[in-house]
Amino acid sequence: MQSVDVVVIGAGFAGLTAARELGRSGFEVLTLEARDRVGGRTWTEHRLGHELELGANWVHWVQPHVWAEMSRTGREMIRSPRAEEAYWRGADGSARQGTLEEFMALIEEGQQLVIDDVREAMPRGDQPTVGAIQELDALSIQDRFDALGLDPEARAANESVWVGHVNAPLDQVGLSSALRWVAATGGHWQLMHEASSTYRVVGGMREFTAEIARQVPGEIRLGTTVVSVAQDADGAVVETADGTRIRARRVVSTLPVNAIRGIAFSPALPEVWERQAAETVASQGTKVWLRAEGHMPRFFAYGTQHDALSVLKAEFSLSDEQGDYTLLVGFGPEHARVDPEDLASLQAAVDAVRPGLRITAATAHDWMTDPLSRNTWMTHRPGQLTRDLTELQEPSGAVHFATTDNANLWGGFIDGAIESGLREARRVAESLRP
Numbered sequence: 001m002q003s004v005d006v007v008v009i010g011a012g013f014a015g016l017t018a019a020r021e022l023g024r025s026g027f028e029v030l031t032l033e034a035r036d037r038v039g040g041r042t043w044t045e046h047r048l049g050h051e052l053e054l055g056a057n058w059v060h061w062v063q064p065h066v067w068a069e070m071s072r073t074g075r076e077m078i079r080s081p082r083a084e085e086a087y088w089r090g091a092d093g094s095a096r097q098g099t100l101e102e103f104m105a106l107i108e109e110g111q112q113l114v115i116d117d118v119r120e121a122m123p124r125g126d127q128p129t130v131g132a133i134q135e136l137d138a139l140s141i142q143d144r145f146d147a148l149g150l151d152p153e154a155r156a157a158n159e160s161v162w163v164g165h166v167n168a169p170l171d172q173v174g175l176s177s178a179l180r181w182v183a184a185t186g187g188h189w190q191l192m193h194e195a196s197s198t199y200r201v202v203g204g205m206r207e208f209t210a211e212i213a214r215q216v217p218g219e220i221r222l223g224t225t226v227v228s229v230a231q232d233a234d235g236a237v238v239e240t241a242d243g244t245r246i247r248a249r250r251v252v253s254t255l256p257v258n259a260i261r262g263i264a265f266s267p268a269l270p271e272v273w274e275r276q277a278a279e280t281v282a283s284q285g286t287k288v289w290l291r292a293e294g295h296m297p298r299f300f301a302y303g304t305q306h307d308a309l310s311v312l313k314a315e316f317s318l319s320d321e322q323g324d325y326t327l328l329v330g331f332g333p334e335h336a337r338v339d340p341e342d343l344a345s346l347q348a349a350v351d352a353v354r355p356g357l358r359i360t361a362a363t364a365h366d367w368m369t370d371p372l373s374r375n376t377w378m379t380h381r382p383g384q385l386t387r388d389l390t391e392l393q394e395p396s397g398a399v400h401f402a403t404t405d406n407a408n409l410w411g412g413f414i415d416g417a418i419e420s421g422l423r424e425a426r427r428v429a430e431s432l433r434p
């Protein structure tokens, strides 16, 4: 049986970072990744005539762990195109069109009111469970909107912006998610918007993660699904789907909460993991790329929170033998309502938020039904953050847990994944040193 110091399960940002740090600290590390590629929930693919991010896309310099990796791997950023037109749906469901400035004026008051108490609720972004959030965590984002008394037009627009951010119906998402994101940007919602949806990495996530993978001293074994982790007095035995068994002194699991049940742990997972995996976290939406005929002014469009697509943006203007076309990226709060094979229903979903376009093709990856993720970008249900975050960070014997789902600062984002990888690499190293 092969024997190593540490097995890292998963080669997303958390796993790659943990493996690199441990390898560079002199430990023998083996990374086991079920997919045939590294990157996890980041995935750059050539589809619809362009390199597309099917998973994560945007990064920002206020994300300190991302920024350190950008510097370390020599990455540059590029700004997504500025919208020249804005579309939204009024309180009566009818279409509105205006400028970006008009839409921002419509949402300004509501965006501030949703997070107005962030300084008391969550004074420090790096300590998301400290503050009045302890009393507020039972609230959903919908509860907060219901209490604000916004003008109906402004309320509809503000709700759709937040549903785009949190990737789930607002009555299922904790207010904590809104507060966390804004606490991470010093209390400024405008900066939060910019940080979460503006700059993408030149060369895409594929080159970014490939560069980190090149820095990992140990082997990264692709196409290798871990099925069980059995602890004993010497550490743990990790078994893969083809029956291979590997002994490790420590194991770092980077599986998302929703997917952790894909591995049989013995002893069983700590109660906190079982509980959250059973409940699932709140995020449950989708991201879809659409090909629309012709070129057009760059726009963004917001539906209502009840539309299949809550957000739609024009990203790339392209041409091929069939003519000019524009690639749009859309987000919806319920993954099952967006089927890239069903162009008629996608056309209807687009018509609802941005009339006048003809959709000719679409592509997406359903991360919610993917057994290796079962999640998009994590947002919590009401109560989960303060009840579970600290415990989710605790190792269980020889098994450590590094995932964006248990990060402090930008939990749910790439930044959180890197933070968790660094944290657990340090803890594992400390536990192995004589």
Ligand SMILES: Cc1cc2nc3c(=O)[nH]c(=O)nc-3n(C[C@H](O)[C@H](O)[C@H](O)COP(=O)(O)OP(=O)(O)OC[C@H]3O[C@@H](n4cnc5c(N)ncnc54)[C@H](O)[C@@H]3O)c2cc1C
Residues within 6 Å of the ligand: 009, 010, 011, 012, 013, 014, 015, 032, 033, 034, 035, 038, 039, 040, 041, 042, 054, 055, 056, 057, 058, 059, 196, 224, 225, 226, 227, 254, 255, 256, 259, 262, 263, 286, 287, 367, 371, 372, 373, 375, 376, 377, 378, 402, 403, 404, 405, 412, 413, 414, 415, 417
């Ligand atoms: C559509 C979408 C859009 C997003 N947009 C953004 C964005 O713009 N900006 C941002 O910062 N974040 C975004 N995110 C979130 C971001 O992608 C994640 O937070 C981050 O990539 C998570 O990294 P991770 O290492 O914690 O988990 P993952 O990337 O999920 O890595 C876990 C790894 O474990 C592997 N694995 C699972 N089970 C097993 C097993 N049994 N055996 C072996 N390997 C296994 C998986 O294949 C995977 O590679 C987005 C996510 C999605 C899905």
